[in-house]
Amino acid sequence: MLEIFRTPYADSKQLPLATGPGPILTIVVGYLLVVFKAGRKFMEHREPYKLNGVLKWYNLFQILYNIAMLLPGFYFLFVFRPYNFSCMKVLPQGHPLKDWERTIGYAYYINKIVDLLDTFFIVLRKKYRQITYLHVFHHVLMPTMGYFIIRFHGYGGHLFLLCFFNVFVHVVMYCYYYCSIAGMPVPWKRYLTVLQMVQFILMFAHCAYTAAQPNCQKSQGLTFLFSCSAAIMFIMFTNFYVQSYMRNSKEKEN
Numbered sequence: 001m002l003e004i005f006r007t008p009y010a011d012s013k014q015l016p017l018a019t020g021p022g023p024i025l026t027i028v029v030g031y032l033l034v035v036f037k038a039g040r041k042f043m044e045h046r047e048p049y050k051l052n053g054v055l056k057w058y059n060l061f062q063i064l065y066n067i068a069m070l071l072p073g074f075y076f077l078f079v080f081r082p083y084n085f086s087c088m089k090v091l092p093q094g095h096p097l098k099d100w101e102r103t104i105g106y107a108y109y110i111n112k113i114v115d116l117l118d119t120f121f122i123v124l125r126k127k128y129r130q131i132t133y134l135h136v137f138h139h140v141l142m143p144t145m146g147y148f149i150i151r152f153h154g155y156g157g158h159l160f161l162l163c164f165f166n167v168f169v170h171v172v173m174y175c176y177y178y179c180s181i182a183g184m185p186v187p188w189k190r191y192l193t194v195l196q197m198v199q200f201i202l203m204f205a206h207c208a209y210t211a212a213q214p215n216c217q218k219s220q221g222l223t224f225l226f227s228c229s230a231a232i233m234f235i236m237f238t239n240f241y242v243q244s245y246m247r248n249s250k251e252k253e254n
Helices: 002-006 022-043 052-080 098-114 117-124 133-152 158-181 189-211 220-253
Strands: none
Touching: 022 117, 022 133, 052 098, 052 117, 052 158, 098 133, 098 158, 117 133, 133 220, 158 189, 158 220, 189 220
16 A cells, blocks of 8 residues: 555655655644644643633734635736646646746645634643544644645646635634733634634535536546545534534524
8 A cells, every 4th residue: 555655746845844755644643642642631630721822923923824715826826827626737837837836735734724723722722622523624634635646646736726715714713812812802613613604615616616617627536535625624613603603592492
């Protein structure tokens, strides 16, 4: 099975944390150990840390980082328009816009690793109820899948648009987190979950649209993988919405 890693890299430039599988797998395994074992052991006899200042700066960083991907990504997609939206294929290595595609794609991948800090802060604050299956599954899936896509598929193409949706959602999400930690009123929390659900609907729809193009030389496996991932995430976020808002509302009425 390991023979697959002897195949040539999909992209000619091998960037840090996007080469062999060792670094990203070490990060993910380390993340799980800290979240479920080491972190809880460390906090066992300690009071929860008050991280308001750290979280403000972290959320602000995430807002700016995602905007720094969103704006060039919008310009790349809708001004340069290097893709045919009915069949978005990774740009060839010699394409004049390849560095744009690679840089934005790599920045997105690194951000999925930075996102793991979300859970570490939860552990340090001893808010263990926030560490749900959905939370951990999402945080493990994104950087792991990101690595394998870069390794065997390359940066960009059909996935560029799907990641663009996700970056927009993250700008809104971290704005919510910043306002919340700063004590500002945020009555639109439930609509953030709705926005995330809409994101997965759009991802699934574009995957289905791409798969339906008879003359598009797309990766059937990758399209199927992302369709399934979008469907699973939609189901999990829908369940979260029902449990958090609809069921709680009914219980309050009763």
